[in-house]
Amino acid sequence: MKLAVIGTGYVGLVSGVCFAMKGNQVICVDQDENKIAKLNRMLSPIYEPGIEELIEQNMLEDRLKFTSDLHEAVRLSDVIILAVGTPSLPNGEADLQYIEQAAVDIGIAMDSYKIIITKSTVPVGTNEKIRRVIDAHTSFPFDVVSVPEFLREGSAIQDTLKPDRIVIGLDNRDLESTMAELHRPFTDNIFITDIRSAEMIKYASNAFLATKISFINEIANICEKVGADVTEVAKGMGSDRRIGSSFLHAGIGYGGSCFPKDTNALIQIAGNVDYEFKLLKSVVEVNKDQRYNVIAKLKGSLERLRGARIGIWGVAFKPETDDIRDAPSLEIVETLVREGAVVKLYDPIALGRFREKFDHPGLLWCGSAEEAAEGCDAVCLLTDWNEFKEFNLHKLVGLMRQPVLIDGRNVYEQKQIEGTGLEYISVGRPQMGEFYEYPRKIAEAL
Structure with a gap:
């Protein structure tokens, strides 16, 4: 044709x-x-x-x-x-x-x-x-x-x-x-x-996927408080074919050009016909709050953010794209700058796009993951590029002033962290080395 x-x-x-x-x-x-x-x-x-x-x-x-x-x-x-x-x-x-x-x-x-x-x-x-x-x-x-x-x-x-x-x-x-x-x-x-149903299928599909992401992030936040491991919880949930394993990956929330735009649009579509979409409003609220957990984890680990050097690994909203539209990195970096931190940024592809969107004297633009980590008090992994997954973590410790790694995408496993000397903080999982300590503490408290 x-x-x-x-x-x-x-x-x-x-x-x-x-x-x-x-x-x-x-x-x-x-x-x-x-x-x-x-x-x-x-x-x-x-x-x-x-x-x-x-x-x-x-x-x-x-x-x-x-x-x-x-x-x-x-x-x-x-x-x-x-x-x-x-x-x-x-x-x-x-x-x-x-x-x-x-x-x-x-x-x-x-x-x-x-x-x-x-x-x-x-x-x-x-x-x-x-x-x-x-x-x-x-x-x-x-x-x-x-x-x-x-x-x-x-x-x-x-x-x-x-x-x-x-x-x-x-x-x-x-x-x-x-x-x-x-x-x-x-x-x-x-x-x-029919045409109207096809139009709704698109919005409903993206809204449901966004809901799964916000749901597992809420579960992750509870896991942190009770000592459970959200990755294990997600596996157990996902093995039920009624639920499925896709989009059950805890982290710092969704971004990009589709989910944020389509969820907000569907809320407005509902409002225009006098229906309050309470569930989807909560999905959007949870997603917005989730990205700020990185800031909370940094504040819990460092004495202060003002004057701290923070390395950022990844600014694209997901790997294999240069798209930074509504990426969690935007609000995280903006908050760090406002708090007085010196921020070192690196992304394999999306750094140019990010700089067009947000530039500041407190930002240092780096050409490699090594450079972004060098001399830092903490590194925050925000985009799960393979380059970061495969980085030598023993080498990372040697580069940093303080060996704090905030893994916003739950990239690393315990065997990769053991023996490195890193203070490793992920999303919805016990700190590495404490997998068996948390349940014991909870049992004692009960």
């Missing part, structure tokens, strides 16, 4: 590349001329493992093109995929201005029947609004379909090529075979429903 993809962010660029890999003719469109120029040099404007190689392969095989000319792309295509951003407004609602402008432009550009697929995450009822906007600017027939995305940054290509399922929301049932044909090369697990 001939496809136009409007928007070259994570969703648009990855979708365009993967549709091209399946033999479709794809034109990706973006109004940012610098982005398009970069893409035409086969360079990706986003960090995603493997994306540049696939861009080059599909461009050389003449299945993938990039342009800023939306009108030409629409005219040359049978299917138009909307993948523009829907950032959060101050009240938490999704900002639909870019969606609405794209709909206007599509309507003006249309010269024949088109299928419009919305992959952007949008509130329930938005596709009906898209239909009205396009209809006001064209006399040609068209259909609107909702196909929400479920990709994860860092594994977006794999998630697109081998998805768990594809959800297709449509009101014109005559389109079922066409939409199935377009998506079947990725999976046979295709779920077809």
Whole structure:
């Protein structure tokens, strides 16, 4: 099929590349001329493992093109995929201005029947609004379909090529075979429903996953008080197939471009129909508080933060991405600076993005994990990059002024800590070396 993809962010660029890999003719469109120029040099404007190689392969095989000319792309295509951003407004609602402008432009550009697929995450009822906007600017027939995305940054290509399922929301049932044909090369697990249900599936899925994360973090906080090990608790819970092990990893909370935005948007969607989503409000509150546990652990270990040198390992909200949107590191670093600490930062990929977002004289920008740890009173691991998982902890002790390691992602096991001399503090686990001491103390207290 001939496809136009409007928007070259994570969703648009990855979708365009993967549709091209399946033999479709794809034109990706973006109004940012610098982005398009970069893409035409086969360079990706986003960090995603493997994306540049696939861009080059599909461009050389003449299945993938990039342009800023939306009108030409629409005219040359049978299917138009909307993948523009829907950032959060101050009240938490999704900002639909870019969606609405794209709909206007599509309507003006249309010269024949088109299928419009919305992959952007949008509130329930938005596709009906898209239909009205396009209809006001064209006399040609068209259909609107909702196909929400479920990709994860860092594994977006794999998630697109081998998805768990594809959800297709449509009101014109005559389109079922066409939409199935377009998506079947990725999976046979295709779920077809109405448009409003498809819109809600996206929000409900992310809200549920966010809920699992906040739940296990609450359990971790209780584990710290009663002497249990949250990693063991999570294994025991996750072995129940009704629960599952995914997203039961205690740490410093979720971040990124999806969960924070989508949870807040769903709270607003509920509020707009006079329903208070109490559970999801608590999920958001727990997540916000969880990242500050790092500060509490530092204060509990060091005499004071003012003047202390704190190393930060990782600022991206997760490994294998340079995305720092709503990353826990932002609030943690900002708090440390406000408390008067000298902060040394290192991330394999995301340091440049972080510096664009937050710069301060109290921040020292480092070129390696070693440099970030050298002379520090504590190191805080905030992103579980493999580089940090594999770091020699005996060497780490020799680099630091005080050997305090705050593991915000529960990366290390007891055997890695034993004999290092580190004061090791993780999330929801007894301090290493005290696994058997905690239960005894509790039994004595009882």
